[in-house]
């Protein structure tokens with residue numbers, strides 16, 4: 003039904019354009035301003051300039067994109083398909099300009115019109131098609147796959163509304179819809195000819211031993227492509243986002259003409275709702291049926307596209323694993339297993355067991371969390387209603403899985419208690435399952451999938467997360483990036499281990515000074531933006547102590563703010579004690595229905611209000627919580643930080659990637675032995691990391707002790723004083739009981755062990771303060787952090803995925 007895009011893809015591309023001269027680029031920019039945007043330079047607004055510039059930059063992405071696509075076809079290469087409900091991309095203009103080697107020419111040409119690149123780029127809305135870590139990881143991996151020349155597609159949904167916008171009213175989080183598509187999206191190539199029907203519900207019938215599924219309703223998935231260019235512009239892949247469309251003209255003109263305007267558009271609106279909003283939650287799922295339907299919509303459209311592309315060049319579906327690798331980013335697209343089996347068996351006549359074997363050869367599953375509330379389970383009733391044929395396939399897989407466990411008295415099931423366990427399903431249909439840090443992978447093997455692991459030794463592998471140094475160093479931190487290039491030469495951008503060459507400079511006073519100046523520049527850049535954008539003034543000479551990430555109890559922003567109160571109380575008791583000025587920076591959103599997380603946000607803002615207005619202490623302590631944290635804010639904030647708070651309860655943060663971004667930008671970490679902190683500490687050296695807290699094993703033991711919260715509180719006068727102040731309403735004079743629930747949890751349950759870890763955190767914070775008082779020592783430690791973070795490049799992660807999971811070669 004859809005016109006395949008093969009003809010387009012096979013089109014012979016011209017040789018890549020050489021780098022433009024400023025005169026050529028100026029001409030291209032003016033041409034787009036006039037003929038694409040329809041404005042003269044005299045009348046153009048910043049918006050007009052940005053759109054024209056984006057098109058002028060985008061033009062340079064097209065040739066590498068065509069060439070990469072054509073080569074992949076010509077050489078019949080294996081392709082990787084990264085299926086993800088989230089891609090937290092951020093802005094693209096500067097990222098693409100850097101990767102295409104155009105940044106300098108852009109700066110120069112814009113300057114000729116009296117414009118700065120920064121001010122033009124600042125107008126671009128963030129593509130916030132993700133909640134947090136998992137979505138941002140997908141974006142880093144896309145960029146690295148393109149840089150490494152790994153032929154790949156990212157498949158996702160083109161949400162009309164990305165992650166909600168956050169603002170504060172009286173310190174409380176208020177959510178409003180995000181609207182990134184309200185104006186032109188210049189990166190989008192719309193492909194109306196690439197559209198697939200996706201069916202839901204309906205009935206099953208058996209015919210000559212085969213099953214026929216007749217869906218009750220259909221929605222069309224329509225493709226929108228964004229080229230993803232690798233660093234150096236040698237290779238480009240595609241991010242294909244599906245938009246939901248009504249499969250037929252559902253608009254009821256008769257009803258409309260009869261005056262019933264709303265009802266006339268209802269069926270159409272319903273179809274479109276599949277790509278309307280990103281679920282603003284990174285743990286549990288609301289609106290179950292819509293969410294399951296969204297997941298199937300993404301998966302089915304992508305799998306149809308993948309098979310169509312495969313069959314355009316091959317006949318034998320059993321050879322699929324030789325040419326296709328599909329990576330499931332968490333369980334969200336885990337219906338891919340049953341969907342592929344369904345297509346092979348029902349539509350291509352492959353025998354069931356052979357289909358299972360083939361599909362398993364294709365699929366890989368990345369687990370991002372052990373939190374039980376985030377491990378998706380769908381009720382059998384819902385599954386039967388929305389995806390009856392898939393449920394049937396899952397039940398067969400379940401039977402086979404039980405058989406595989408032989409005489410086990412209490413076998414693990416894919417379907418139990420009337421629920422389908424998507425984690426178990428994903429495991430059973432994948433040839434490789436990976437955790438995202440060494441510690442996490444160990445816990446995945448031991449605690450989450452011990453039975454699977456025993457049945458399939460070697461299926462679980464670890465691939466520690468990584469971050470792209472192009473966005474998170476070169477783009478975000480130009481002062482440090484320039485210093486690095488001036489010191490060790492270019493090339494570290496694609497070979498991050500080369501940062502090791504900085505190690506000897508840690509003892510070089512001149513380099514230390516220059517390093518200090520680059521940090522200072524980053525701080526001024528951030529504070530300038532913060533003052534302008536949010537009216538928050540911060541002293542750039544203070545220690546910038548930052549915790550930015552989603553709000554979650556396990557991440558323990560509470561521990562941080564409680565310590566902040568303790569610190570404030572101490573300063574008040576002894577203002578002359580030589581305190582180093584400190585700025586506590588918080589950033590992050592809470593899921594709209596997560597009451598406790600929202601209460602913690604309010605507490606942070608309440609504390610900020612009191613502390614920042616205290617004339618006795620405000621020169622020594624500030625709390626800043628700029629609203630609406632996202633990728634673009636992170637790019638300014640992370641380079642400015644001195645201290646990175648990675649303080650989750652051990653065993654709960656699968657990896658973290660913010661921890662990597664901070665350390666790469668020369669912040670020291672205060673952290674627990676959790677997630678990738680463990681490996682970061684190993685790499686940068688234990689002496690360059692502020693460690694505190696219970697280990698994963700100790701956490702389990704402590705939780706088993708009855709009354710552990712009370713015991714820990716009784717041992718800490720400092721923490722009791724803090725809780726006392728909160729209880730007295732020092733921070734909520736208008737409502738003394740606001741935090742009663744929070745205090746009650748602190749005394750009586752404290753699942754996340756805030757009290758148990760408080761004293762040791764306090765000790766580590768004093769070490770931080772001592773160390774910051776010795777600038778040479780601090781600088782040295784910070785430089786060594788930068789020099790030793792090469793391992794955490796997402797290029798390394800992708801190389802490991804390519805060899806250990808995808809079995810695919812670089813085309814470069």
Ligand code: AZC
Nearest residue numbers: 135136370371438655656657658659
């Ligand atoms: C996150 C993990 O919480 C974080 O530790 C990890 O670094 C990141 O994935 C990337 O692997 N998880 C999520 O964002 N969301 C879910 C559902 O796990």
